[in-house]
Amino acid sequence: MLTVVGSGICRDHLTDRAKKIIERAEVVYGSKKALDNVREFIKGKFKVMKGFSEAEYSEIVEESKRKNVVVVSTGDPMVAGLGTKFHAEVEPGISSVQVALAKLGVDLCDVVVMNAHSKEVNLREIMHFLKFRSVLILANRRFDIKKLGELKVVLLENMCMNERVREGLASEMELSSDYTIIFIRR
Template sequence: MLYVVGVGVCKGHLTRKAIELIKNADVVYGSKRALKLAEDYIVCEKRVMKYSDDEYRRIEKESKDKNVVILSTGDPMVSGLGTKFNGSIEPGISSVQVALVKLGVDLCDVVVVDAHAKKPENLNELLRFRHLLILADRKFDISIFGDRGVYLMENLCMENEKVVCDKAVGLEVRSDYTIVFVRR
């Protein structure tokens, strides 16, 4: 059986069901960060995963004979691994949820945009309708928002977490684990 399990972004964000799935696995795959977040519950072989279609298909094949868990940081269905595999999904707490709690903003009031390794267009147009919450990496050009005030939230739940509120024109995204929040 194959399970894609969200491990959250902070230590202690695993659900009871996620812990049970991890403890009962024959093998656990994930990024170094995901494996670290779940390390207290892994009692079997763990493997750092390669991110390619060939690897995904190989893991699916392996799951026909074994109980396989794939760890996904945050929630597997929020810019995660949930769409890459044919398996059962166990949700987790995403960086989107952590950011919204810090901001005191409801999820229903934002448009979430994945800008990891992408250059989304018309972001300023989207601001006509809702606040923007952007999953960004170092390549994201935050200056497109000019003199508009933005929140730059880097490395949420990590030792080097940093949250800054300033005009976009003076900021730079320095981490691949960044959320940019722009009010409507």
């Protein structure tokens, strides 16, 4: 049995449903950060994921045929997370997108969320969505913010860690964190 469980991103974000699933697991996989979030609820073994490669995913799937295995994903497994990497049950968690929208006072139904971690997000697509919606981009420091030019942006960095929120013109900004959310109001 294999379940992918969201751990949330802030302290005390874990739901009781998620705790119970983790407590019942024989083996719990996750990044070091994800495992740290849930350590007190692990009763079985735990294994730190390193490669996040297809080979590693296949090994986990193999093991789950014999054992009750949980993969912990920080935030929500269905928000640029590990939920789509497996054919498994998924238990939601609070994502960085939710924390950002709560801070910004913006409803999810008024934004388009884009993931710049795993693929190139191009300006044409951003400008296109901005005609209809505000845009929220999940980014790391490799994201070239200069390409947003004279757009006014809000940067939310390291939420629930050493959090920093800045506002200004994209052309005058630098990204300094791999956990950055860029918000562009429509």
